[in-house]
Every structure is written in C-alpha cells, then in structure tokens.
Amino acid sequence: MSTDMNGTENMIFTKDLTISFNEKKVLNNLTFEVKTGEIFGFLGPSGAGKTTTIKILTKQLIPTSGECKVNAEVNEIGILSDNSGAYERLTVYRNLCFFAELSKTDKSKVEEILKRVQLWDAKDKKVQDLSRGMKQRVLLACAAVHSPKLLFLDEPTSALDPATTEAIHELLFDLKANGTTIFLTTHNMTEADKMCDRVAFLNQGNIVELGAPEDLKLKYAKNEVAVTYEDGTVEVMEKRAAAIAEVLQQNSKEIRAIHSHEANLAEIFLSLTGRELR
Amino acid sequence: MRLYKVSALFKLGMEDLTKNMSVFIYVLLPLVMGLLYSNLDGISPEYNYSFSVLMNLAVIPVTLMGTIIAEEKEKNTLRTLMLNDVKALEILSAKALICLIFMLLDNILLFFIVGLPMNLFVLYQIPAVFTAIALLFFGAFVGLMAKNQMSAGLLSLPFMVVFLAPLFVQMMGNDLAKKISSAIATDGLMKIYLAIAGNDITFSSIGLPIIVIVAWLVFSVVLFQIAYKKVKVDN
Numbered sequence: 177m178s179t180d181m182n183g184t185e186n187m188i189f190t191k192d193l194t195i196s197f198n199e200k201k202v203l204n205n206l207t208f209e210v211k212t213g214e215i216f217g218f219l220g221p222s223g224a225g226k227t228t229t230i231k232i233l234t235k236q237l238i239p240t241s242g243e244c245k246v247n248a249e250v251n252e253i254g255i256l257s258d259n260s261g262a263y264e265r266l267t268v269y270r271n272l273c274f275f276a277e278l279s280k281t282d283k284s285k286v287e288e289i290l291k292r293v294q295l296w297d298a299k300d301k302k303v304q305d306l307s308r309g310m311k312q313r314v315l316l317a318c319a320a321v322h323s324p325k326l327l328f329l330d331e332p333t334s335a336l337d338p339a340t341t342e343a344i345h346e347l348l349f350d351l352k353a354n355g356t357t358i359f360l361t362t363h364n365m366t367e368a369d370k371m372c373d374r375v376a377f378l379n380q381g382n383i384v385e386l387g388a389p390e391d392l393k394l395k396y397a398k399n400e401v402a403v404t405y406e407d408g409t410v411e412v413m414e415k416r417a418a419a420i421a422e423v424l425q426q427n428s429k430e431i432r433a434i435h436s437h438e439a440n441l442a443e444i445f446l447s448l449t450g451r452e453l454r
Numbered sequence: 455m456r457l458y459k460v461s462a463l464f465k466l467g468m469e470d471l472t473k474n475m476s477v478f479i480y481v482l483l484p485l486v487m488g489l490l491y492s493n494l495d496g497i498s499p500e501y502n503y504s505f506s507v508l509m510n511l512a513v514i515p516v517t518l519m520g521t522i523i524a525e526e527k528e529k530n531t532l533r534t535l536m537l538n539d540v541k542a543l544e545i546l547s548a549k550a551l552i553c554l555i556f557m558l559l560d561n562i563l564l565f566f567i568v569g570l571p572m573n574l575f576v577l578y579q580i581p582a583v584f585t586a587i588a589l590l591f592f593g594a595f596v597g598l599m600a601k602n603q604m605s606a607g608l609l610s611l612p613f614m615v616v617f618l619a620p621l622f623v624q625m626m627g628n629d630l631a632k633k634i635s636s637a638i639a640t641d642g643l644m645k646i647y648l649a650i651a652g653n654d655i656t657f658s659s660i661g662l663p664i665i666v667i668v669a670w671l672v673f674s675v676v677l678f679q680i681a682y683k684k685v686k687v688d689n
Binding site: 234236249250251253255259260261262263264265266270274275277278279280318 | 458459462466469470473474529530531533534535537538539540
C-alpha cells in the first residue's frame, strides 16, 4: 500500500487509471492518492468522469488499464451516489435499522445519525412520502450509519436547502474527526472550499490540478488589489506596497474598502480549462 | 454466506412484500384457479392439484421472484445492497426463501381446497419444493435481465408458457408433444404426482422425472450465472 512523504498510509491510490467506452477515453491516466482521514474533493463539470472514477474505486467498473488500490474492506466503505436507493414502502427508521443490521451496527447509532441529518421527527414516515432533499438525507444516513472508514459521496448536497446542507457538513466534519476518509464530488465550489483538505480538478478525463484549496488560491492569485472608493468606483492596482501607496497618495477620494484579488476555485477551474463548473 | 445478512434481508423482504398489493395478486392467482377447478365436474382432485401447483410454480418462483429482483434493480436498492457488502448469493437466498414460503403456503392451502388425503401431504410437498428451487433460478435470471418490474413480467411469460405446457399437452393427446413435454421440469413433477396418486413410487416411475428436474436445476443455475456475470459490473 502506498504512503505519502510522512509515511502515512494512503486510503486510495491510483496510477495511470484509464477507462474507455467504445474506444472513447473517459478517464485518461489518472494518478492521485487520497490520504487517510482527509476530505478529498473531486471537482469537475458534468461528464468529466467523477462518477466513473467512484464506480472504478468501488469495483462497479473495471478500468481499461492502470492501477487502483483502496485501503478499506467492502464493509468499511459507505457510498452515496445517484445509484443509491432505499426501500420506499418502508419507514425511514426501518430502512436505517436494516442497514445497521447488515453491518452489525448498534441500533443506538440509528437515532444518533437520524438526529444529525435532521430526520428524527420524520422517522415514522415512509420513504416514498418524503421530499427529494429528505430522501437524499435518508440515503446519506444509510451510507454513514456504520461509521465507515471510507465514504464516497457523489454530489451529496445538490438537492438540499442551505440549513440542511449545513447540517450535512457538520455530520461530515464529525465523521472526519472520527477517522472517516471522505471522497467527495461536488459542483459547489463554496462547499469544496469549506469542506475539502485537498481537491482535484477533473476535466475531460484528465486531472488538470490537484492541491489544498488554500494553496491553489495562492498559486493562482492575481497579483492585484481592488480599491473601492466611496463614490462606488473601483480601481485595480498591482499588489505591491509601494505601488499601492503611490496610487493612493495621488488620489484624494475617500476609500470604502481594499481587497486583495484572490482567485476562487471556480475561477481557477475556468482559467485552467476554459469551462465553467456545471 | 453470512446468515445474519440473509436474515436481515429476509425480514425486510417479508415486511416490504406485505405492503405490496401486486404480490397478493401473484399469491392469490393459483388459489383462485384451484378453487374454481374444485367446483368443476369431471376433474379429479389429483389433476386439479397438479394444475394448481403448476400454476403456482409458474407464477411465484418465476414471475414473483423475477419481479422482486427487478424492483430492487429499478429502485437502485440492489446496487446499494451490493455496495454494502451484501453478496448476490445472500440476496438470492433471502428472496428465494420468501418466494418458497409464499409458494409453500399456496400449495398447502391448495391441498386443503382440493381435498387430497392427508397421509399424502408431505409426499406432495417435497417434489414441489425441489422443482421450485430450479424455477427460482429462472426467476432470478428474469429479475437480473429485466430493466424494471414491467419488463420482468414480460420476460417471465415465455417461462410461464413452457412450465404450464405439460398441463395442456396432457389434454392434447399428441405423442410428439408428449415427448417434448417430458423434457420439461414441471412435466416431471406431474409424473411424480401421478406416481404418488397411483401409489407407485418406484425408481422406474419417478427416476426419469427426477433426472429431468435435476437437469433443469443445473440449466437454470448456469443461466443465472451468465446473467449475474453480465450485470455484475457496468462495463
């Protein structure tokens, strides 16, 4: 099993992972590792190959070539994806109890996780009577009830309102604190920035950038400062103390704010690929 | 195979099916047929029972099994289970157990509806269960190949026709048709039932029918394995 520079075991390791469908390469020589205990964001537009990567890592697809290793047994993995489902004629609580029973998890965990995803009050409702957002939370609870060592989440908050999204984020941070490694795909750059220790940008089957969000923002930061004056005008200048002082000295207008012009993850992706994340 | 997983799947499956109205139609159909036939003149209880059991075998192990597996596929719960460290054999065992229980329940009720002698009760059930096991694999095959519940119903139709064919061949009296029919598992079951009814349970009377049923069991297992390998991965 591969280790990083500190000798920590990687939870996921891939080398030159490639898959083709009808001779069209969907993933092209993907090489990355996910460190144990981190939240790893896999970002890219629709069709970039995010779900395909999860399917290979969870053995739902066989790669055309390359290597991939996952340092967790099947019973130590949780998955929430478009292909996840619950028993719709049964109640939320019965579904959770079933998945807990499958993994020999104590039923007390069911109450705990249902409260964490704000579904305890709806525990006696049939899944078929729930809204899309509530169903998504049921599926997340089912995937996480056994406190997995590795959790794959494919767009977990795409259908959720901000309050529920916040609750989900707290749950994911709790899981991370308890040692769960999380592989997260998302379109939501704010979510990726907030949640992920490291992110990989995937475009047309290739990883075009990989690193911690803060490092990437610094790497792609524009060397500029935006000065907003009281009259609403904005002046962009070089981010150098002497240059800023010189411009400001020559200007008699009142300053409302000065912002450094840092790139966000969406801008970085756009600058790398020319495509927006959708 | 881990029994605690099979047990969890079995309990959940039973609970889920009792809330599914279409299942009751599958379970009631052979009972209604048995009830109707028992009120017709000129039909012996033995023939009525054979007819109703064959109907039961064609409906529950094939169509019901196929439909409940197809529903798991359609609602994405099959994929969720397999990603939750549940093996195909564990899912199949739980589903098969559920179908066997419903089938046996129908067979027992039919036994009383038709009015056969109680001393033959166990003898009539053993070959039916044995044949049902072979047919369950066809049901599983149908479930795996079908995209949804509706297509499972359609895919199971040819199997139903084949497994019900021996009943109609009996009425036709065509020798060639009888020869072809003797290679069908349910025809084997009918012959075993005839031997039981005639108190002629010897190797010469039931040996070949048993071999036919075993051959169908092997065939159904192979067919199921081909289907399972096909749907196991997405590429």
